[in-house]
Amino acid sequence: MMLPPSLEELIDKNHPVRIVNQVIDKINIDPLLKKFKGGGTSSYHPRMLLKVLIYGYLNNTYSSRRLESALKENIHFMWLSGMNKPDHNSINRFRSERLKDVLKVVFGQVVELLVEAGHINLKEIFTDGTKLEAQANRYTFVWGNAIKSNKAKMAEQLNELWSYAEKVAWEELKDQKPETFAPINSNQVSEVIEKIDKALEGKKVSNDKKQKLNYAKKHWPAAMERYAEHEKLLGNRNSYSKTDPDATFMRMKEDHMKNGQLKPAYNIQLSSQDQFIVNYSLHQNTTDTSTLKSHLKSFHNLYGHYPEVLVADAGYGSEENYDLLAKRKVSAYVKHNQFDREQRNKLTDWFKSENLEYDKKNDQVYCPIGEPMKYIGEATRITANGFKQTYHKYQASKCKGCPVRDVCHSQKGNRIVDINHRLRKLKSQANERLTSEVGISYRKKRAADIEPVFGNIKHNKNFKRFMLRGLRKVEIETGLLAIAHNLAKATA
Template identity: 40%
Template sequence: MVLFPQRIDENIAENDPVRIVSSIVDHLDMSSVNKLYNGMGRCPYHPRMMLKVIIYAYMNNIYSCRRIEQLLLRDIHFIWLAGYEKPDFITINRFRNRLKDEINNIFTQLVLVLADKGFVSLDVEYVDGTKIESKANKYTFVWRKTVERNRARLIEKVKALLAQVDDCIAQDNARQDETLEVTPSLLAEISDKVNASLSDPQLDKEEKKKRRKIAKELKERSGKLGEYDRHLENLGDRNSYSKTDKDATFMHLKEDAMNEGLTKPGYNLQIATENQFITNFALFPNPTDTLTYIPFMESFRERYGHFASTEVADSGYGSEENYEFMELNGTAAYVKYNRFHIEHRPQYVPDP
């Protein structure tokens, strides 16, 4: 009792950030977070207390669950926030994972608190983006052009194989016409029929060997075709993705120490600010800022129920589609296009 005070809050200043975090979280609507818990079983740590600890740790650039666990035993700010509770690092990590789908709602509530206090108006967006690297392996890339080229070659090989299949086996499946859609299931079915035909006693040894080889190749081609189709499904409208992080797209990042122009798996993080407060954020797999602007503005409307009346952004967002979208929604656009400064030079000559 001599070494440790009975009331640790006496050593925490009235204007300390930890008190601000505690006060704000106490006024948040946590009903959606509470629904994530099962009513049965052992009584859990209170989610409001856990959220306070997580937010305050992130404010101090502490992201390790083990480190947070240690601070809950050593730091009076964390001890005061947790009310002397001592969740271990596994519990902290589980809560953080459980909160992933609700963090957007919590962020929106915090911004609305700022708007209610008059710090932001939610009428103007200052938008910029940055690319952040994924934790995926940089050598696990899948490129659309390569997949489409290899798939087209595979289809040609498959059609050549189907031409060798006996007509009596392939008459229902392998008609050589333009409407034939080659699918993995179709190839697997034809392969099974070719294997079934090997029991015909009229076939000689050479013919059986030939058909067995065709059936094996069709089975292999079926698996490879299924793999290419899965790649195209994961790609969607993107040009690349990482096998170990299917949401990440390969793009050029600023962190290129050797200046070799290498692409790495990453995300395009778009951020909107006002009065130095972040009011909106969104992650996109598209490396081009121009194509992310309209969906980013729509995400702002989903959060707050309206578009910002003023948009401010650099020339990376300037395009005819974006200008037209802002004009239709009554938004004043302070957004340059990429040739703005070139066209305003004295020596510039218009060239249609």
């Protein structure tokens, strides 16, 4: 053509790429600009790179190499970048390094623009979690239980060697026995092995003990150092992947092998309103219960307030979470683990302690056949998050000869039960809210609000595995997905 059309003419007025351009032009990217030092050669503008990434995730283009190609071939990317052509290294470096600790602020500004446009109001949110596979090898793992087992075997064999050495060289070791053989660190193991080796020097030692001692001297101190490194990376987890130490092995719904195999993954927590994502957070926990505290804190950090209403399923129905939401003055429409069974009238196991009738006036519990169980004391438990739970103990007095004794309990003597009165009260309050007219409406709306968001990400956008490794980088990808989802929803 003698006068070829401009890119501006080739793009529809209501095309999503224009929405991405308009929205990102409105937000304040000063925190992102501070990541760039002055001087040096010219670089691509961070606002342009941010637009390209967000539109890429909106358009199901996640690979930095595919984005590089699109910037040379796709008119929408070419228009958005102003014909700039950053290579895949520049794109990936910007995504994985420059957006750290910044993208969440950008996400918050996008949500606030949606509030201004009247799409959402941030007063009521629907929260749920899903697991997405990490970019890690599925067969290179470290298990916390395996480390404990190996250390226990090491302690047992160390004790055997010491006992043998005492028989052979009692005089040398009679005053040197350590208080415990539970290996604490590499130095302790080396010290015990050195004492045994020195005591047996010049003595007649059986070949198998000599081989075991030489093996221990050569391998055990190094093994203890390796275990210490593993335990540091594990923290409170029971597993991690060697190729992405931040990823935890979790049971996934997407099980292509149909064998229940655990895979390295991250637990994504999302809150939505009218299918717009209003908050996201990444966790290494395999369950949702202990994620709510930090997820709610993330919401407050973004918007300066807590939501008025939070709706969630039974995965969040714990004493700690009910207590947290009450303190934050958030109306909690959150199921507990027995709610659905109670609603279906299938709660028939009256032998369980949580179903026993309680007499508050006399502070006693009635066993399944109506006999009183007397209060005998209290006990406390500390959760993984440090939350203190208090249990009241009650003991029966006539278990001997009871006709239902065998199905009631297997304890020796009279049955003792632990009752958490605080949790019982919170569950009762939750039942009242959930079975109210408003509660029923929220319960119906929950599945239609948050579940389609996960369906869109995993199936429509075909995002079933992260591209980057490490918790902070994976959080960036989640933020890009969330922004892209919201902008696509706004243009629908």
